[in-house]
Amino acid sequence: MKKLVIYTIVSLLFFSCKEEPKRTDYIINGTAKDIYNGVRVHLNETDEKGRDKVVETQMVVNEQFTFEGKMDTPTLYHITVNSVPGKLPIMVENSAIHVDINKAKISDSKITGSKSQNIYETYQNGLKDIEKEIGRLNSEMRRARSQRDMAKQAELKTQIEAVKDKQTQYTVAYINDHNEDIFSLYLIQEALKDPNMDVEKYRAAFNNLDASLKSSKDSAEIKLRLDNLYNTQMKTANLEVGKVAPNFKAPTANDKMVSLNDLMGKVTIIDFWAAWCGPCRRENPNVVKVYNEFHDQGLEIIGVSLDGSRGQKDPKKAWLDAVEKDQLKWTQVSYLKYFNDPVAQLYNIKSIPATYILDKDGTIVAKNLRGNALKQKVEELLKN
Structure with missing residues (x-):
C-alpha cells in the first residue's frame, strides 16, 4: 500500500511538471470596459500597399469579445473598435492572448500573453524618438509644399532621408542582435513592403x-524576394545620374538597326513614349519645341516607342501615325513589344513618358524632365 501511494505521488508530480503542449492556434480574449453590447470590434491586417483588411469581426457582449484563429508565424495585426478612435497594434501568435481595451485612448490598452508582443513593444520603444522626428519633418514638408518653398523642400528631403537611414540602422542592428528570434524575420518581411528599402x-x-x-x-520566400530586389537594384544602379548610359541597338520603322552610340550628339535625350500614352502625346509638343530650338546646336533625340499593346490592332501603324501627327522629326525605334521592349527593360522603364538626358560623353545627367525644366537642362548642357 505504501509503495502504491509513493507511485501515485511521483506520477502526479511527473504530470504536473510536464510542459504544456505548444498551441497550434490563437485565442484573443478581450475586455472592453464601458463599451456597449453590440459594438463591433475588428481584427485587421495591413497589405503590402498599406491598405487595411478585416480578418475577423466580433461584437462586444457584456464588455467581452473573443477572436480565434491560426497563424503560421507571428504577425502584426491591429484592433479597431467602432466609436473608439485609433487602432491598437497587436502581435498575433498561436497563444492565449488577453487584451484590455482602454476606451479613452486605445493605444494605452494592455496586451498580455504574447511573447512576440513583448518583443515588438521593446523594439517600438527604441524607435519612438526616430518616429517623432520623422513625423515632425513630414509636417514641415507638408507646410513647405503648401507654400511652394522649393528650397525648404530640398532641405527637408535630405533631413528625412538621414533620419530614415537612422531608422534602418536601428532595425538592422536589432535584427543582428536578435538573430535567433522569429520577430527579426518578421521585421525583414515588413521592410520588403518599402520599395526604397536598403536591400x-x-x-x-x-x-x-x-x-x-x-x-x-517563410524564410525561403523572403530570401527569394530579397534576392530579386537586390538583382533589380544592381541593374538600376547603372542607370543613376553620373553613370554612362547603356548602349543599345533597336530597329527603325524600316527595320534598320541603329545604336545609341551612333546617334549621340552634344546632348542626347532618350525619350520613351507610345502612341497609346495620353501623357506622352501631351508632352510631345514641348519636346518638339526643344528639338526645333536646339537641334542645330547639337541636340539629338532618340524616341523609343512602347507600342505593341494587346489593345492595338496595328501597333506599327499607330506608332507611325502618331510620329507623323505629332511631327516627331528625330530618330524613332521600336521592337513593338510594349513594356517587353528590350530597350525599355534595359532601362528599367515601368511607366511612360520617361526620359534620360545624356551629355556629350553619354553620361546620364538628368531623368524624367519635362516642359521648361527639360529646355533649361538642354540649354545648360549645350553652353558647357
Whole structure:
C-alpha cells in the first residue's frame, strides 16, 4: 500500500511538471470596459500597399469579445473598435492572448500573453524618438509644399532621408542582435513592403539569421524576394545620374538597326513614349519645341516607342501615325513589344513618358524632365 501511494505521488508530480503542449492556434480574449453590447470590434491586417483588411469581426457582449484563429508565424495585426478612435497594434501568435481595451485612448490598452508582443513593444520603444522626428519633418514638408518653398523642400528631403537611414540602422542592428528570434524575420518581411528599402543591409541581416530561422518556408520566400530586389537594384544602379548610359541597338520603322552610340550628339535625350500614352502625346509638343530650338546646336533625340499593346490592332501603324501627327522629326525605334521592349527593360522603364538626358560623353545627367525644366537642362548642357 505504501509503495502504491509513493507511485501515485511521483506520477502526479511527473504530470504536473510536464510542459504544456505548444498551441497550434490563437485565442484573443478581450475586455472592453464601458463599451456597449453590440459594438463591433475588428481584427485587421495591413497589405503590402498599406491598405487595411478585416480578418475577423466580433461584437462586444457584456464588455467581452473573443477572436480565434491560426497563424503560421507571428504577425502584426491591429484592433479597431467602432466609436473608439485609433487602432491598437497587436502581435498575433498561436497563444492565449488577453487584451484590455482602454476606451479613452486605445493605444494605452494592455496586451498580455504574447511573447512576440513583448518583443515588438521593446523594439517600438527604441524607435519612438526616430518616429517623432520623422513625423515632425513630414509636417514641415507638408507646410513647405503648401507654400511652394522649393528650397525648404530640398532641405527637408535630405533631413528625412538621414533620419530614415537612422531608422534602418536601428532595425538592422536589432535584427543582428536578435538573430535567433522569429520577430527579426518578421521585421525583414515588413521592410520588403518599402520599395526604397536598403536591400543590401537587410540581405546581410537575413544571411546573419540563425540557421533554424532560415530553414522555414517563410524564410525561403523572403530570401527569394530579397534576392530579386537586390538583382533589380544592381541593374538600376547603372542607370543613376553620373553613370554612362547603356548602349543599345533597336530597329527603325524600316527595320534598320541603329545604336545609341551612333546617334549621340552634344546632348542626347532618350525619350520613351507610345502612341497609346495620353501623357506622352501631351508632352510631345514641348519636346518638339526643344528639338526645333536646339537641334542645330547639337541636340539629338532618340524616341523609343512602347507600342505593341494587346489593345492595338496595328501597333506599327499607330506608332507611325502618331510620329507623323505629332511631327516627331528625330530618330524613332521600336521592337513593338510594349513594356517587353528590350530597350525599355534595359532601362528599367515601368511607366511612360520617361526620359534620360545624356551629355556629350553619354553620361546620364538628368531623368524624367519635362516642359521648361527639360529646355533649361538642354540649354545648360549645350553652353558647357
